[in-house]
Amino acid sequence: MRLENLPAHHSQQKAGSMKSVFTLAALVALAACGGPSDAPELSEAWRLETGLASPESVVYDPVAEVFYISNISGPGQDKDGDGYISKVDADGGEFVEKWATGLDGPKGLAIVHRSLFAADIDAIVEIDIATATVADRHPVEGAERLNDLSAGPDGAVYATDTTLGAVYRLQDAAASLLVQSDDLRSANGVAVIADKIYVLAARADAETPRLERMLQTLTAEGVATPVQSAKPLSGWLDGVEPDGRGGYVVSEIGPGRLWRISPDGQAARVYKSKNSLNDMVVALDQNLVVIPMLSAGQVVALRMTWPGE
Numbered sequence: 001m002r003l004e005n006l007p008a009h010h011s012q013q014k015a016g017s018m019k020s021v022f023t024l025a026a027l028v029a030l031a032a033c034g035g036p037s038d039a040p041e042l043s044e045a046w047r048l049e050t051g052l053a054s055p056e057s058v059v060y061d062p063v064a065e066v067f068y069i070s071n072i073s074g075p076g077q078d079k080d081g082d083g084y085i086s087k088v089d090a091d092g093g094e095f096v097e098k099w100a101t102g103l104d105g106p107k108g109l110a111i112v113h114r115s116l117f118a119a120d121i122d123a124i125v126e127i128d129i130a131t132a133t134v135a136d137r138h139p140v141e142g143a144e145r146l147n148d149l150s151a152g153p154d155g156a157v158y159a160t161d162t163t164l165g166a167v168y169r170l171q172d173a174a175a176s177l178l179v180q181s182d183d184l185r186s187a188n189g190v191a192v193i194a195d196k197i198y199v200l201a202a203r204a205d206a207e208t209p210r211l212e213r214m215l216q217t218l219t220a221e222g223v224a225t226p227v228q229s230a231k232p233l234s235g236w237l238d239g240v241e242p243d244g245r246g247g248y249v250v251s252e253i254g255p256g257r258l259w260r261i262s263p264d265g266q267a268a269r270v271y272k273s274k275n276s277l278n279d280m281v282v283a284l285d286q287n288l289v290v291i292p293m294l295s296a297g298q299v300v301a302l303r304m305t306w307p308g309e
């Protein structure tokens with residue numbers, strides 16, 4: 001059934017001449033169903049424009065009320081030792097450029113207790129938040145291109161591998177393969193929400209997997225299943241986060257767009273940029289979405305305002 005939706009979406013992305021037709025169709029569709037009126041409005045709160053080097057991911061620390069930003073610095077797969085983590089206050093005030101150093105190409109971030117975990121190519125690096133130093137480096141046997149991380153309620157850290165189309169789990173300082181699947185091709189963003197694991201990945205039939213990721217969830221048996229039953233959002237997707245209202249926020253690298261997927265699967269674009277939008281975080285207690293723009297070397301914070309609030 002999902003196949004029926006894919007060809008139209010491809011045309012939308014590839015054929016510029018069809019754009020106005022699809023825009024019109026979208027407007028008609030919005031008018032017909034009343035539109036995604038429950039989506040939040042976003043307005044810029046603050047922005048970092050210096051001190052970043054290919055920022056890929058942001059995570060929020062609600063204890064310290066700060067954001068950590070992973071900086072790949074150089075090619076993503078190079079073990080060049082120049083990757084680092086920046087820290088910024090929730091209001092965008094105090095910024096510490098090289099808060100933690102000694103990484104290679106850090107990407108996804110997750111926090112468990114007072115440890116910050118960073119996906120670093122083929123290892124998950126554990127940083128002690130109190131001292132901003134690398135406390136441990138957990139090798140992930142077989143991993144080739146670790147991308148995103150998310151912490152589960154049990155303190156386990158889940159990691160995607162984009163090359164392998166796999167999800168690993170780090171628990172009690174040991175990493176193991178949780179699932180590898182043809183339906184998790186080019187896996188990128190991962191989010192553990194309640195007891196479910198969500199992954200942005202392309203299905204087995206994708207022609208260009210990195211451009212055809214969609215939001216999927218893993219069943220208890222490890223089978224990847226699309227979350228959206230009709231007209232799934234498919235694209236060059238990077239990050240996924242819960243929106244705190246039963247829905248999801250999803251970032252698209254190019255064209256730079258931020259999407260909100262409602263609990264019933266309706267996707268609404270809530271922000272766009274000429275820059276790439278990478279693995280963002282939603283800080284619910286701050287009402288902020290904080291988005292790294294890898295290619296621009298910037299981070300932007302957007303304030304979320306929900307309808308009627």
Ligand SMILES: [Ca+2]
Nearest residue numbers: 072073074104
């Ligand atoms: Ca690097």
Ligand SMILES: [Ca+2]
Nearest residue numbers: 147148238279
């Ligand atoms: Ca990512």
